[in-house]
Amino acid sequence: MKAKTWVGIALAIFCTFLIVVYFMGFIVYKNTTDTQTLQAITNKNNTLQVVASTPEPVQTETSNTTLSSTQNQLPPTQVTPTPTPTTIPVCVNCGRRSRAS
Amino acid sequence: MVNILRKRGTAIILMLCIITFIIWAMIEPIALRFSDYASSTHSLGQITGLIGMVLFAWTFVLSSRAKWVEDSFDGLDKMYKAHHMIGSLAFVLILFHPILLVVKFIPSDWNLAATYLWPSGSWAVNFGIVALLLMIFLLVLTFYIRMKYEKWRISHQMLGVAYVLAIIHIFMVTTDISRSIPLKVWMIIICLIGLIAHLQVSYLKLGKRFEYTVYSVETNNKFTTIILRPKGNAMKFKSGQFAYIKFNKRGFEERHPFTIAVKQEDKIGFVIKNLGDYTSHVSELESGVTADVEGPYGRFDYTQANKDQIWIAGGIGITPFLSFSNDIPKTKFKHNISLYYCAVNDSELVYWNELNKISETMKNFHVIPFCADKRGRISVDVLERESGILNKAFFICGPPPMMQSLKDALVKRGVKKEDIHREDFSFK
Numbered sequence: 154m155k156a157k158t159w160v161g162i163a164l165a166i167f168c169t170f171l172i173v174v175y176f177m178g179f180i181v182y183k184n185t186t187d188t189q190t191l192q193a194i195t196n197k198n199n200t201l202q203v204v205a206s207t208p209e210p211v212q213t214e215t216s217n218t219t220l221s222s223t224q225n226q227l228p229p230t231q232v233t234p235t236p237t238p239t240t241i242p243v244c245v246n247c248g249r250r251s252r253a254s
Numbered sequence: 255m256v257n258i259l260r261k262r263g264t265a266i267i268l269m270l271c272i273i274t275f276i277i278w279a280m281i282e283p284i285a286l287r288f289s290d291y292a293s294s295t296h297s298l299g300q301i302t303g304l305i306g307m308v309l310f311a312w313t314f315v316l317s318s319r320a321k322w323v324e325d326s327f328d329g330l331d332k333m334y335k336a337h338h339m340i341g342s343l344a345f346v347l348i349l350f351h352p353i354l355l356v357v358k359f360i361p362s363d364w365n366l367a368a369t370y371l372w373p374s375g376s377w378a379v380n381f382g383i384v385a386l387l388l389m390i391f392l393l394v395l396t397f398y399i400r401m402k403y404e405k406w407r408i409s410h411q412m413l414g415v416a417y418v419l420a421i422i423h424i425f426m427v428t429t430d431i432s433r434s435i436p437l438k439v440w441m442i443i444i445c446l447i448g449l450i451a452h453l454q455v456s457y458l459k460l461g462k463r464f465e466y467t468v469y470s471v472e473t474n475n476k477f478t479t480i481i482l483r484p485k486g487n488a489m490k491f492k493s494g495q496f497a498y499i500k501f502n503k504r505g506f507e508e509r510h511p512f513t514i515a516v517k518q519e520d521k522i523g524f525v526i527k528n529l530g531d532y533t534s535h536v537s538e539l540e541s542g543v544t545a546d547v548e549g550p551y552g553r554f555d556y557t558q559a560n561k562d563q564i565w566i567a568g569g570i571g572i573t574p575f576l577s578f579s580n581d582i583p584k585t586k587f588k589h590n591i592s593l594y595y596c597a598v599n600d601s602e603l604v605y606w607n608e609l610n611k612i613s614e615t616m617k618n619f620h621v622i623p624f625c626a627d628k629r630g631r632i633s634v635d636v637l638e639r640e641s642g643i644l645n646k647a648f649f650i651c652g653p654p655p656m657m658q659s660l661k662d663a664l665v666k667r668g669v670k671k672e673d674i675h676r677e678d679f680s681f682k
Contacts (some may be wrong), residue, residue, distance in 0.1 A: 156342035157397050163346040164390070170353050171371065174360070178368020185365065 263326035263336060271305050274440065278304055281434045289646035292358040299354030300430060306347030307424060307441070310417060311448025313341040318451040319551070329553035330496075330511075331678035335487075345393055349385065379424035385419035392416065402531055403508055412454045421445045432502055454616075461498075462479045464489045466545045468501070469521055473537035477570075477604045480536065481516065481523045482545055488520040489547055493581035494556065494574040494677070497549030499524070501539060508532060509548065516606075517580060524549075525604060527570040554677040557585060559647030561673075564637060565593040566660060568652020569602065574677055575651065576605055579612045582619055589618065592641045594626040596632050596652065631656075634663040643669055651677040 278301060279287075287297040315323060319330065327333035331451070352371055359367040373380050395409045396399065424431055424441065431438050433461035454460065466482035473479070482499075489497065491514055500503045500509040510532060516523025528534040547634055556563060556578050567575045597603050603623055613621045622640070624632050637643050648664060657676045664674055 156339055159395055160345060160393070163349050164394070167349045167390075168352060170356075174356060174364070174367050174371060177360075177364035183369070209424040213394050 261327045261332065261336070263316075263323065263333065266326060267309070267336075270308050270312065270444070274304050274308050274444075275473065277434070277437045277440050278430060281430050281437060295354050295358040296668055299351055299357075302347045302354060303351035303424070304430075304437075306344050306351060307420060308444050309340050309344035310348065310420065311444045311451075313337055313344060314414075314417070314448045314451035314455060315611060316340060317455050319455075320451075321461075324551065324553075329677075330551040335678065341393075345389065348389065352382075352386065372593070376427075378423060381419050381426065382423035385416045385423055388416040388419065389413065403510075407508075411456045414456060416453060417448065421449070428498070461548045461551070462489070464547045466522070466547050468541050468543045468545060470541055471537060471539050476528055476602065478526045478528060478533075478537040479516070479523055480526065480539060481518065481521050483521050483548065485544070489522070489550060491522075491550035492555055493517075493577040494554040495550040495552040495577075496574075497522075497547050497551065499548075500546040502544045502546065503539065505535065506532075506539065506543075509546075511551070511579065513552075514550065515573040515576040516642070517577070525570070525573050526575065529570075552677070554651070554675065556591075556647075556649055557587065559673065559675070560589070560648075561645060561647050562590045563592075563647045563649060564641055564643070565591060566596065566632065566637075566648065566650045566652065567593065567648075568596045568656045569598075570604075570648075571652035571677070572604060573651075575649075577610070578649075579609055579619065582612065582616055585617070589617050593619070593621045594624050594632055594637070595621060596626070596656075599625050600629045632660070634660065634667055638667070643667060646673065648674045649676075650674070654678065 265311050286293070288294045316327075316333055319333075324333050327336055343392070356367045356370050357646070359370065373383055392409050392413050396406065401409065424445075425438075431441055464487060465485040467485055469481040469483040471478065471480050491497070494512050494513070496513040498509045498511050500507060512524040512526060514522050515525045526533050526536050528537065552574075554574050556565070565575050565578070570676065572595060575595075579593070593609070595603060595606075595609070600606075600623070606623070609621045613619050624636075629636075634643065643664065646669075648660075648669065650660055657678070661674050665671060
């Protein structure tokens with residue numbers, strides 16, 4: 154076999170290898186980047202939830218979507234405590250209210 | 255290939271590769287180097303790179319036309335064949351070097367594999383990548399693109415740049431060379447030899463040079479005969495040898511090899527077939543033009559075989575036999591010689607009358623014209639029938655396919671390989 158032929162074969166192997174490696178490398182890189190982006194978004198959401206100090210975040214089936222994350226960010230309802238009524242003792246004989254108990 | 259392996263020069267190259275391997279193997283136990291998939295591919299990548307580099311360096315030595323190199327390959331034509339072969343092998347090994355280094359990451363980490371072969375912040379690796387890409391580009395030009403000689407020469411010279419970048423790469427990158435002083439010293443020696451040879455080939459003078467002037471130029475449509483006269487010392491040579499000539503005239507500055515076909519006292523003559531872009535213009539040379547003659551080169555010598563001989567010339571391959579036939583009366587060669595002069599037709603039989611005259615005066619010398627338009631292509635059957643082939647030495651010069659097919663056929667018929675001598679003119 155001529156040198157020209159086996160050099161051609163080696164070049165073809167080299168080029169095919171490069172194409173495969175770069176192609177697979179690109180696919181893996183793309184997947185990794187997508188995952189990292191989503192991970193970053195999720196992390197951001199969790200941080201916001203912590204800042205909001207809501208009681209327990211409502212777990213929804215689609216908690217990884219932006220919409221549900223927004224729902225989770227609703228401010229908690231402010232509950233005003235009902236004042237406890239003060240009881241004044243009444244005189245059992247005359248029925249008048251007495252400060253002294 | 256088999257022929258090349260027989261030469262002393264090939265033994266030297268093999269020895270260089272073995273020494274490199276031994277030094278490399280001594281740095282770390284082989285068992286450890288090939289203990290698992292990752293380390294095995296990494297080690298293979300390293301050794302292909304190292305041996306590829308040694309061979310790359312030696313290709314420059316093989317183009318240096320140094321006398322000791324020519325001697326070790328038994329002629330410049332064989333030396334250039336080895337240069338071609340070793341250069342190709344070096345290229346293939348260097349191509350596989352990054353592949354094997356990267357294969358270890360596959361399939362576990364495609365991302366790392368891809369980034370490994372991509373330029374990065376590491377200059378050591380970047381030099382290697384650029385060297386490899388430049389080498390690929392220049393060798394694709396050499397192997398697959400037909401170029402004019404001058405452009406081809408420049409592209410081949412540029413391989414020196416790829417070589418220098420590769421040297422920077424191997425000494426900068428953190429690997430066995432940086433860890434082991436013996437390997438570092440060995441590679442420095444090899445790389446320096448290659449570098450010196452490259453500088454000599456590209457920028458310094460090669461071989462002995464003689465100054466001649468054009469004495470006469472005769473031409474017909476197909477052939478041109480140029481006779482040169484020495485200005486100072488005449489070049490001493492043996493019949494059948496060749497020289498590189500450069501004419502000091504615009505358009506003729508390229509150095510080309512031609513067989514010294516004619517010898518007239520101290521004058522020398524070259525018979526040139528009007529074939530290529532250079533040779534078809536040599537008839538435009540005129541007397542008085544100075545010529546730089548470098549040589550002599552070649553080991554094609556009929557006196558080395560002390561037995562009856564068959565000479566086979568194809569076309570312009572007659573030139574060394576013209577020189578031989580003029581030499582026969584002087585050497586008083588006693589054995590019988592049959593010269594088969596193969597050509598397309600009668601008009602291609604250059605110097606036919608001169609050969610016939612010698613044949614008439616010498617009883618042991620016979621010239622047989624073999625024109626393709628009348629007798630077809632020459633074959634071993636014809637040689638066997640007309641002259642007999644056993645216990646004879648064969649000297650063949652002509653187109654490479656013709657020489658190869660005749661050689662193969664002769665070997666098949668029982669002729670010993672050492673009895674077949676050929677002169678290759680297909681080198682640049």
